[in-house]
Amino acid sequence: MTPEQHALREAVADFARRRIVPALPEGDAELPLKTHRELYAGAAELGLTGLLIPEEYGGGGGTQLDNALVAEELGAADAGIAAGLNLTMTVPGLLLAAGTPEQRARWLPDVAAGRTVLAGAMNEPDVAGSELFNPAPSADSGYRTRALRDGDGYVLHGAKAQWVTNAGAADAYVVFARTAEGVPGVDSTSAFWVPADAPGLSFGPRSRLLGLRTGFHAEVVLDGVRVPEDARIGPEGQALRLLMTSTPGMAVGLAAVFVGVARAAADLARAHTAERRSWGRPLREHQAVALELAELAVTVRAARLLVHEAARALDEGADPAELAVLVPAAKTRAVDAAIDCAQRAVRLHGATGVTTGAGPEKLLRDAWTGYACDFTRDMLHLGIAAALAAGG
Structure with a gap:
């Protein structure tokens, strides 16, 4: 490791000892949302939320090895908190690869500064994640959530499984939905940036998993959620490949x-x-x-x-x-x-x-x-x- 990476690891280890460990609830109980926000703000002060985001958007321009060093230190303190933060830190890779310059400029600075916690709304109760690897997908394979064209935007209908990470704590959701019929899901799924306060977006009760109980997991329901066309990330139908x-x-x-x-x-x-x-x-x-x-x-x-x-x-x-x-x-x-x-x-x-x-x-x-x-x-x-x- 470089001297800078040694310093990064030590800073994160110190943050974990001073801030995360003392905040963990007794008996592996659920972490309160207020505590989650406070820890997230502390991670942002260290530059962790923007570690992988380029400097031009307010990030640290760090490497994947930097991220691995950070994730290990956080995971050693608490895996639930670490996994949720890792998602926010790495989901912007989709924006960097497929987002327009306007989208990156609009959303990435808030993620980097810790003002936006992200969630990826993908899995569904009756659709296995392994559909991504189906060697011979049919037209009825893939997600059931639909994004229907409506004027200059889309209307989203569907539900995501009760283990969506950061659900109920996130400020924005990257929602994966089908935008075409008669085409396998791998070629007809698009990604949309949906603010947490969008009308029609709601959540089920917080799920209690076997582990990672300090994380936030819940069902995400999309009941006529309307988004503009520029909420779509990347070409229509290519989100899963991206x-x-x-x-x-x-x-x-x-x-x-x-x-x-x-x-x-x-x-x-x-x-x-x-x-x-x-x-x-x-x-x-x-x-x-x-x-x-x-x-x-x-x-x-x-x-x-x-x-x-x-x-x-x-x-x-x-x-x-x-x-x-x-x-x-x-x-x-x-x-x-x-x-x-x-x-x-x-x-x-x-x-x-x-x-x-x-x-x-x-x-x-x-x-x-x-x-x-x-x-x-x-x-x-x-x-x-x-x-x-x-x-x-």
Whole structure:
């Protein structure tokens, strides 16, 4: 890392220790919206919300590796907060790739300054996210939400699933909706910028997930939401293809969040086994426990290296075929590492490990929720297999 990246990592680690950890509710309860706003404002003061946005729009012009360093530190403090912030930090990649100069100038400065929290309204209750990878999509495949032409704009109708990240806390939503009939979803889905206060936009009750409970997740309902034509991001019908090529940093950042979870579990295990005694000596001095601690260290470092490799590849403009392997590989390895490390931490803590509020069990629930974020392990591996086959 460069000296600047070392300084960035230390600044974020300090922010996590001073601001995030003390703000976490007891018993893994929901984070109040007021606290979320305060933490988001603190992240904006550090320049995190605009880290990946070019300087001309008020951002920091940072790299994907910068983002991975930030996401790991935040994830080690709390994965729910970190995942929500990662979404706001990386969704602007779609605007940078496909937005008009006017759209970028209108929306990006507010995101960079922390005045706009973003949500991506994609998944639907009865449409699997894996539809994106359907090798033979039919005309009835894809999202059910529709954006119908109406004069000089569109009217949006539909609903998004109850696990939309940042729903209920966001100031604007990037909504994905079908703009053509008789065409597979991958070729008929468009993206729209929808303000949170748009008439007809509403939310269901806040969902309580297995993990990431400090995040905000809810159903998003679109009941005749009218938007102007210049709310559409990119060409009509091409949003899903643009999303897959313009926001891989979202997956890499999310992977780094789970490296943070793995690291937090390893740190808890080391601290507990140094303090807890058995047979007159610390647990860590028993060979069986020492071997577990060694495995934790190896697992965290291996996952971090793969995430950093993927981040560097994005920064260096690697071949898309290479990225099609590296990015999902980083995500799967990071979540696997988080689950593995959290499970080991639970075991090493004994009865304390399964006690609510003690730490390890929360990390395990957060880790397992990782495969509900941006595709399951199997779908990511099928994507890797397809990329390998395409490359011969």
